[in-house]
Amino acid sequence: MKRKIVLLLLTLLAALLVACVQEEPEEPAAPAEEPTEAPEVDEEEPAEEEGEAEEEAPAEEETETEGEAPETVRIGVVYPxxxxLAAxxxxxxxxxxxxxxxxxxxxPDLNLPMAAEAGITCLDNAQVELVFADHQMSPEIGASETERLITExxxxxxxxxxASAVSNTASQAAERLGIPFVNAQSTSPALxxxxxQWYFRTTPHDAIFSELMFQxxxxxxxxxxEINTVATIYENTLFGSDSSETQNQFAxxxxxxxxxxxAYPSGTADMTSEVQQLIAADPDVVLPTSYVADAILMMRTFEAQNYSPEAILAQGVGFTEGSFLETVGATGNYIISREVFALDLQENxxxxxxxxxxFSEMYDRDLEGATARSFTALLVLADAINRACSTEPEAIRQALLExxxxxxxxxxxxxxxxxxPETGQNVLGTGIMVQALDGQYQTVWPFELATQELVWPYPAWDER
Amino acid sequence: MPDLAILSQVILSGIFIGFIYALVSVGLTVIYGVMDIVNFAHGEFLMLSMYVVFWLYALFRIDPIFGLPVSVLVLFVVGVLTHKLIVRPVLDAPMSAQIFVTCGLLVYLQGVAQFLWSPSYRLIQEPLLSGRLQVAGLNVSLAQGVAAIGALLTTAFVYWFIEKTETGRALQAVAEDRQAASLMGINSDRMFALAWGIGAACVGVAGALLANYYYIFPTVGTVFALIAFVAVALGGFGSVPGALVAGIIIGLVEVLSGFFIAPAYKEVTVFALYLVVVLVRPQGLLGEW
Incomplete structure (x- = not known):
């Protein structure tokens, strides 16, 4: 009996752990499937909640924003x-x-929005205060933490x-409560x-990046x-599957x-079958879309299986994250990636x-794509609050639109x-291509911005 | 039908990773077999051993191969201490307490690892065991090959120890009937501590071998622990040969389903197999009860 209970508990825990390891449930698939498969899930009563929240939220804000300019302007930051993805x-x-x-x-020396003077000048130099919340890569926690930040x-x-899957749910919460949601990094084009009405995205999304890759x-x-064939390999949540889909269109x-x-499950223990499928398909260019752990494992598996296509052209993220090249060392050389940012851009x-x-004096590391975009997003938001000259959400939303x-x-x-104005997407965003050369990503395209000459094809593992 | 070379490569890789799964599972199954307690923090023990060899490498330039004995020793001690400090006090407590105490340890160890060693991915960049061999047209990464063989040998050693030595038989006696064993003069508490030590030392070996080619991260244990739970249930609770067989089956099912169906479904296949075994043969493939 006892053993059976243990077994049962073990099964339950295993299921739970799977959910944790997978991190994000498949958001895009869910809406289509849920009604047919699990009608009883509707118990959560989202409709009612929505109504209540909508009534409540504006009232709360009015009381808060009336009167004197606040001393601090609180901005919620929901991150893993x-x-x-803690790093x-x-x-x-x-x-x-x-x-x-x-x-x-x-x-005053920095030519950046909001740099010259102290605080939000229009609100009597109110200070920006950041309230951080940890969503642990869970879409559910992302939504609930967003709600908490807004209501409490x-x-x-x-x-x-x-992460796109978390931005998806977190921005839904913000939308429902009528608070601007500024998205700095999520690149899923669906978002x-x-x-x-309340969603704004500063970063270019994967469709733009994917098109750049094909350009x-x-x-x-x-x-x-000579380039004829490509293959995508991607983690199977929202981020990866959207990326692969748009890449297919542009191809x-x-x-x-x-x-x-x-498609592979993120956080997988072994990547042999994925790599063997690539070897069997034999594309000229491999287009991976991965988070960092899988990116590390993928490169180690390429090396172990002696696999070298003409080029590895990555959809950024795992391959360009600060720690990636440092972690994989020489294994990472010659990877090409689309990138939002490279330090050598400072030449221009x-x-x-x-x-x-x-940044490096304060935190002992250089800027990279993720951090540069976080930095930019806050300046964009602060600039909008300043022009709104108010902490009223609707005013900030209007200012963001302008x-x-x-x-x-x-x-x-x-x-x-x-x-x-329709989608909240930054229409002026664009990207670059970088290649890992001697442990550093260098800009190789657009050719006029390049600081290094592109190495093509990807050198075989034995010839390095 | 794919190329024979690719197929053999896939199968070889499945067996290699299967041996690693087996060794991780053997540690789990030894503890369970002797004590009837599932060590949910098993994956975190694996993580600890990977960090042990990583820091030996990063700070003292000691290659993982030489770090391995240290890792085994450290993990043995960790296992014994876990028993003495955490498990023994709840031995007479309700079963839920016994389950949650190791769950708590899991969360604690992950938190401590992230706090002490930061959530950065680590990799041993230039281990002695690097490069690859060409064996009969197959690519064999030296690190993975050695890891697989090491895992197999360790599993065999644990089996030999439990089946053939006097201490091993004492362990079995305690597993079968704690009180009767005590009457025969076996110190059951010492045997429990030994089981925890051996169980943890197994992942001490596995972690040191994996560290040669795998990334090291505070939550790396979950990747393997989940599969180890499945392997233990599949092979039969408490059965060392069962864990070995199950490890290899899971490794093979994973790569083959990943290759022939789609990588996105490889975990689905593994867990479907697990469900079938639990339903059809709840005692596991080589389980005895």
Whole structure:
């Protein structure tokens, strides 16, 4: 009897653990399947909650915003501060803190929004206060923490949530409660197409990146490099599957043949079967979309299986995260990735170097794609609050819609920040291609921004 | 039908990773077999041993191969201490307490690891065991090959120890009937501590071998622990040969289903297999009860 109970408990725990290891449930699939499969799940009564919340929220805010300008403006930050993505989350936390430091104090020498004077000038120099919450890579926790920040911590806006699957649910909570949600890093293209009023995304999304990747391949092909086939390999949550889907569309548009689409479970123990499928498909270019643990394991498996395609062209993220190249060492060389940011861009944009000097002095690491975008997102939001001259959510939303920050004032390679009024997507975002050379990602495309010459094809493992 | 070379490569990799799963599961099954307590923190023991060899490498340039004995020793002590400090006090407590005490240990160890060693991914960049061999047209990563063989040998050693030595028989006696064993003059508490020591030492070996090629991270244990639970249930609670067989089966099912169906479904296949075994043969493949 006892053993049976243990077995039962073990099964339950195993199921629980699976859920944890998988991190994000498959968001996009759920809405389509739920009604047919599990009608009884509806017990959660989302409709009622919604009504209540909508009534409550505005009232609360009015009482708060009436009267004198506040001394502090509280901004909620929902990021993964523990769990598999903790390193990225904590690094982003540092970047937000640096951005807040720049907003709250006088940095007249920095050509950045909100740098010259102290605090939110229009609100009597109110200080920006960041309220951090940890979503542990769970969409459920992301939503509940967002709600908590809004209803209990009285934040005027939310910055979140890194992982697309979590941004998806967290921004739903913000939408429901009518608070601006500024998304700095999530790149799933589905996110800005939900018809939300309160969702703003500063970063370019995967469709833009994917198109850039194919423009890059097409550029190379025009120069005479022979590239015909590609294969995608991607983690099977929202981020990976959206990325693969858009890559398939652009492959067709740009005339490349997709010979395999390989989905794998994130946090897998072994990647042999994935890599063997790639070997069997034999594409010219492998297009991985992965978080960092899988990226490490994938590169180690490529090396172990002696697999070298013509090129590995990654959808950033796991492959470009700060710790990745450092961790894998020489194994990471010659990977090409789309990137939102590279430090060598400072040759063309000195402001990047100035901010990076501050960041590395304070936190002992350089800026990279994730941190640079966190930094930028807070400045964009602070700029909007300042122009709104209010902590009233609707005013901030209007100000965000009118955002127009020029390229010179951001530390990204973008042409600026301006949100599409329908979708909340920054329409001026763009990216670059970088290649890992001697343990550093260097800009190799667009060719006019390149600081290093592209190494193509990917050298065989034995010839390095 | 895929290329024969690719297929053999897939099967070889499945067996390799299967041996590792087996060794992790053997540690779990030894503890369970003797004490009827599931060590939910088993994956975290694995994580600890990976960090032991990592720090030996990072701080003293001691290669994982030489770090292995240290890791075994450290983990043996960790196992014994876990028994003495955490498990023994709840031996007479309700069963739920016995279950949650190791769950608590799991959360605690993950938290401590993240606090002390930061949530950064670590990798041993240039282990002695690097590079790869070509054996009959198959690529064999030296690190993975050695890990697989090491895991197999360790599993065999544990089996020999439990079946053939006097102490091992004493362990079995305690597992079968604690009171009768005590009457025969066997110190059951010492045997419990030994079971925990052996169980943890098994992942001490597994972790040191894995560290040669696997990333090291505070939650790396969950990746393997989950599969180890399945392997233990599949092979039969408390059965060392069962854990070995189950480990290899899981390794093979995983890579083959990943290759032939889709990698996204490999865990589905493994757990479906587990469910079938639990329903059809709840005692596991080689279980005796």
């Amino acid at each position: 501060l523990t769990g598999a 990225t989350g904590v690094a982003s936390q540092d970047a937000f803190l640096l951005a807040a430091e720049i907003v709250n104090n006088e940095y 911590e009285n934040v005027v806006a939310i910055l979140g949530a890194y 800005h197409q939900r018809g939300f 890059f391949l097409a550029d190379l092909r025009d120069q005479g490099t 067709e548009q740009y005339g490349f043949e997709v010979v395999a689409n390989i 944009k000195p402001i990047i170097g100035e901010v990076n000097t501050m 955002t127009d920050i020029p390229s010179e004032q951001i530390i990204m390679p973008w042409e600026g920040v301006r949100f599409d």
